[in-house]
Amino acid sequence: MAEEEQQDPHVAAKTIIAPGYTFGTVTDQIATVVLTKRTPIFWFVSFGTGLVLLLLFLLAVGLLFVKGVGIWGLRTPVMWGFAITNFVWWIGIGHAGTLISAILLLLNQRWRNSINRFAEAMTLFAVSCAGMFPVLHLGRPWLAYWLFPYPNTMGVQPNFRSPLVWDVFAVSTYATVSLLFWYVGLMPDLATLRDRTHNRFARFTYGIMAMGWRGSAKHWSIYETASLLLAGLATPLVLSVHTVVSFDFTIAIVPGWHSTFFPPYFVAGAIYSGFAMVLALAIPLRSVYGLQGLITDKHLDNAAKVMLATGLIVAYAYMMETFSAWYTTNVYEHQAIWHRMFGPYRVAYWSLISCNILAPQALWFKRVRSNPVLLFISSIVVLVGMWLERYVIIVSSLAQDYLPSSWSIFQATRWDWATYVGTIGLFLFLFFLFIRLLPMISIFEVRTLLPQAKVEEEVGN
Amino acid sequence: MAEFESPTELVAAARAAREKGYRRLDAYSPFPIEELTDALHLHHNKLPLLVLLGGILGGLTGYLLQYYVTVIYFPINIGGRPLHSWPSYIIITFEMTILFAAISAVLGLLGLCGLPMPYHPTFNVPRFALASRNRFFLCIEARDPLFDITQTCQFLETLEPREVSEVAH
Numbered sequence: 001m002a003e004e005e006q007q008d009p010h011v012a013a014k015t016i017i018a019p020g021y022t023f024g025t026v027t028d029q030i031a032t033v034v035l036t037k038r039t040p041i042f043w044f045v046s047f048g049t050g051l052v053l054l055l056l057f058l059l060a061v062g063l064l065f066v067k068g069v070g071i072w073g074l075r076t077p078v079m080w081g082f083a084i085t086n087f088v089w090w091i092g093i094g095h096a097g098t099l100i101s102a103i104l105l106l107l108n109q110r111w112r113n114s115i116n117r118f119a120e121a122m123t124l125f126a127v128s129c130a131g132m133f134p135v136l137h138l139g140r141p142w143l144a145y146w147l148f149p150y151p152n153t154m155g156v157q158p159n160f161r162s163p164l165v166w167d168v169f170a171v172s173t174y175a176t177v178s179l180l181f182w183y184v185g186l187m188p189d190l191a192t193l194r195d196r197t198h199n200r201f202a203r204f205t206y207g208i209m210a211m212g213w214r215g216s217a218k219h220w221s222i223y224e225t226a227s228l229l230l231a232g233l234a235t236p237l238v239l240s241v242h243t244v245v246s247f248d249f250t251i252a253i254v255p256g257w258h259s260t261f262f263p264p265y266f267v268a269g270a271i272y273s274g275f276a277m278v279l280a281l282a283i284p285l286r287s288v289y290g291l292q293g294l295i296t297d298k299h300l301d302n303a304a305k306v307m308l309a310t311g312l313i314v315a316y317a318y319m320m321e322t323f324s325a326w327y328t329t330n331v332y333e334h335q336a337i338w339h340r341m342f343g344p345y346r347v348a349y350w351s352l353i354s355c356n357i358l359a360p361q362a363l364w365f366k367r368v369r370s371n372p373v374l375l376f377i378s379s380i381v382v383l384v385g386m387w388l389e390r391y392v393i394i395v396s397s398l399a400q401d402y403l404p405s406s407w408s409i410f411q412a413t414r415w416d417w418a419t420y421v422g423t424i425g426l427f428l429f430l431f432f433l434f435i436r437l438l439p440m441i442s443i444f445e446v447r448t449l450l451p452q453a454k455v456e457e458e459v460g461n
Numbered sequence: 462m463a464e465f466e467s468p469t470e471l472v473a474a475a476r477a478a479r480e481k482g483y484r485r486l487d488a489y490s491p492f493p494i495e496e497l498t499d500a501l502h503l504h505h506n507k508l509p510l511l512v513l514l515g516g517i518l519g520g521l522t523g524y525l526l527q528y529y530v531t532v533i534y535f536p537i538n539i540g541g542r543p544l545h546s547w548p549s550y551i552i553i554t555f556e557m558t559i560l561f562a563a564i565s566a567v568l569g570l571l572g573l574c575g576l577p578m579p580y581h582p583t584f585n586v587p588r589f590a591l592a593s594r595n596r597f598f599l600c601i602e603a604r605d606p607l608f609d610i611t612q613t614c615q616f617l618e619t620l621e622p623r624e625v626s627e628v629a630h
Contacts, residue, residue, distance in 0.1 A: 023595035149530055157535040160527045161549040169556040177563045184567060195590035211577035215592050217488040219574045221503040224493050226570040229512050230563060237559045244552055447492040455496040456469045
């Protein structure tokens with residue numbers, strides 16, 4: 001017996017689902033998190049933190065509406081500052097969710113089944129946070145609808161040759177498609193909740209949201225086609241979104257921005273920070289809710305490997321950035337890199353290099369990858385590093401461009417920080433609301449992982 | 462309607478019912494089963510066609526919108542580029558293709574499944590709530606030409622189900 005018990009964690013480390021689960025226990029374990037009346041303290045603390053920071057965000061935005069963007073540290077020539085840094089950071093985080101739900105589905109990576117639901121939710125909420133910044137940064141956020149082409153009495157239209165307008169379309173399409181994909185994935189699980197709950201109100205609400213899903217074989221066959229098609233559509237979409245975000249920079253002629261390798265570099269960076277966020281969310285969640293049997297050490301190991309791989313791509317991009325600046329023989333490009341490394345932003349630059357290139361090298365070691373605490377710390381380090389990366393790209397390039405007479409250093413104000421931290425609050429608020437009200441792991445997809453789910457064909461049939 | 466405990470039993474039962482000549486069959490399971498789709502001959506659906514049409518419509522909408530705005534409605538010289546500067550249109554055309562295709566995939570899914578459908582007779586069977594947990598059901602509908610309440614019940618009993626129940630409707 002003792003030997004068997006010792007073997008258990010070893011087996012769990014190698015499989016994507018711990019042994020001993022049945023269709024019933026899987027369903028109950030995931031559904032209970034939502035349907036129980038008892039909520040763990042951890043949830044109240046996290047949700048409360050989110051709520052407090054969300055209030056801070058509302059305060060900062062309220063003041064912004066009254067006084068204008070001058071309350072941020074935006075001064076000529078650095079007119080993008082924190083707002084665009086945060087926009088790129090958040091939207092990058094969202095990318096891992098789509099990668100897990102769409103690209104890994106197409107690649108038939110079945111380990112994704114137990115982490116795709118909350119990763120998609122993370123995408124959705126990260127995109128919501130990202131969307132705040134360009135709109136608030138407009139100066140007159142109440143006129144945000146001017147970004148879309150619509151028949152108007154002013155007789156003007158958006159400039160379709162501008163990457164900023166492309167961004168409007170890319171991000172709004174991304175948000176819509178992510179929402180649709182997430183909802184389609186939820187439908188069968190909402191039906192499960194409808195059938196499991198004893199509360200009339202909950203049954204009614206989940207029933208309406210499940211749209212009468214009853215698990216019919218006819219429906220499942222169409223459903224499988226639909227999810228494959230959506231995955232096929234979301235895959236090029238997710239790659240295009242960060243490519244378009246990088247166009248915001250590369251199409252401008254600012255030294256340090258104007259280069260052709262930004263799109264792949266940005267996409268890799270997005271997935272890098274996104275997987276860091278997946279780990280930062282999954283590690284505490286699985287220990288609080290006792291889900292180690294469903295989100296196993298194998299998942300953490302795989303996510304860490306993806307992080308390591310994309311981190312190396314990002315490291316390569318940093319080297320190429322420096323090399324190509326030197327190779328251009330363009331004095332402004334030389335200067336841009338030189339200022340980044342040894343100028344006023346050197347602290348941010350070298351911190352980002354340590355966070356994004358040096359620290360993640362620890363992930364080569366299996367001992368680090370199998371230790372959830374170390375993984376959690378390294379994912380936070382990567383998140384900080386990726387934020388610094390966008391900050392350095394945006395702020396240092398704008399602060400010192402062609403004309404030394406207009407150089408100026410960016411100083412973030414307390415409202416810059418309040419808005420940024422506030423969106424983290426918005427994210428936590430939405431995410432923990434989701435954890436409490438919807439199944440955080442896709443129940444029906446986990447059922448398909450069980451050995452019992454295989455149909456045993458009789459010989460000669 | 463017969464209730465089974467494993468996907469293997471359900472697939473075997475579905476095959477047997479098809480062989481017996483029943484055509485108006487439906488099976489209910491808590492997760493998609495590839496073999497069941499085979500057993501019930503359900504492989505063809507119109508969804509890919511709908512998505513293709515949605516995508517084409519989206520692409521045309523995106524491109525023509527930009528063409529109309531930049532060439533006809535609001536012609537303006539930007540950086541000396543021609544009014545019809547198609548390379549700049551690629552991104553939005555692409556995004557609109559994806560957007561329309563994705564929306565038609567979801568609406569197509571709902572439309573082809575006949576959802577939202579708040580009421581369905583199967584919900585009258587008390588144990589049917591387990592179809593979204595861990596039980597597998599095979600239902601022979603009364604519209605089937607071979608349907609006969611006693612004979613069909615007897616046939617379902619021969620498949621060794623956990624329970625056979627009648628669906629009130």
